[in-house]
Amino acid sequence: RKEVEQDPGPFNVPEGATVAFNCTYSNSASQSFFWYRQDCRKEPKLLMSVYSSGNEDGRFTAQLNRASQYISLLIRDSKLSDSATYLCVVNTAGNTGKLIFGQGTTLQVKP
Amino acid sequence: DGGITQSPKYLFRKEGQNVTLSCEQNLNHDAMYWYRQDPGQGLRLIYYSQIVNDFQKGDIAEGYSVSREKKESFPLTVTSAQKNPTAFYLCASSKSWIGELFFGEGSRLTVL
Numbered sequence: 001r002k003e004v005e006q007d008p009g010p011f012n013v014p015e016g017a018t019v020a021f022n023c024t025y026s027n028s029a030s031q032s033f034f035w036y037r038q039d040c041r042k043e044p045k046l047l048m049s050v051y052s053s054g055n056e057d058g059r060f061t062a063q064l065n066r067a068s069q070y071i072s073l074l075i076r077d078s079k080l081s082d083s084a085t086y087l088c089v090v091n092t093a094g095n096t097g098k099l100i101f102g103q104g105t106t107l108q109v110k111p
Numbered sequence: 112d113g114g115i116t117q118s119p120k121y122l123f124r125k126e127g128q129n130v131t132l133s134c135e136q137n138l139n140h141d142a143m144y145w146y147r148q149d150p151g152q153g154l155r156l157i158y159y160s161q162i163v164n165d166f167q168k169g170d171i172a173e174g175y176s177v178s179r180e181k182k183e184s185f186p187l188t189v190t191s192a193q194k195n196p197t198a199f200y201l202c203a204s205s206k207s208w209i210g211e212l213f214f215g216e217g218s219r220l221t222v223l
Binding site: 006008032034036041042043044045046049087089098099100101102103104 | 144146151152153154155156159167169170199201205210211212214215216217
């Protein structure tokens with residue numbers, strides 16, 4: 001089993017749709033979780049950190065489920081500009097600093 | 112402005128040659144990372160360093176080497192032992208091992 005897994009998609013949705021991505025992780029000792037956005041041929045950029053209590057930033061909501069070992073990202077009212085690849089990142093090895101990326105989920109928002 | 116600088120942006124290499132990719136940060140971050148990305152794939156961890164003069168292998172360290180002699184610098188050498196080196200290489204840093212990653216713009220290596 002991979003340390004961090006995502007459904008690669010692609011997810012093709014119309015503008016205004018709500019879309020959700022999940023990311024599972026294998027190490028129950030993982031302590032930090034993030035969602036990054038990557039545009040084509042560019043470096044990833046932080047979208048959100050994921051906290052135990054869940055967090056929201058505008059149209060984006062991130063949640064952590066420790067019992068089932070997954071994090072989620074919900075995008076409401078999708079915009080064309082949301083089209084990108086979304087990467088989850090997990091610190092998989094306790095306090096050793098090993099930050100592992102999932103393979104990414106591609107979102108394509110259509111007019 | 113603070114940030115991470117990778118160079119070169121594009122690099123062509125002949126088979127059998129070693130090549131070194133530069134990564135410099137002026138964010139005063141303790142941790143630095145090297146990732147490799149292949150087309151349509153996620154990022155895979157090559158090496159990481161939490162402190163000067165110390166670094167650990169990631170998941171795909173074979174054929175690569177690093178050094179961390181200064182806090183600001185974490186160069187990656189792609190050796191001739193790396194069987195399939197053509198890829199997009201990304202360097203990142205973070206304030207601590209649980210912190211947000213800041214990325215450089217990447218280096219695209221093509222082996223001819």
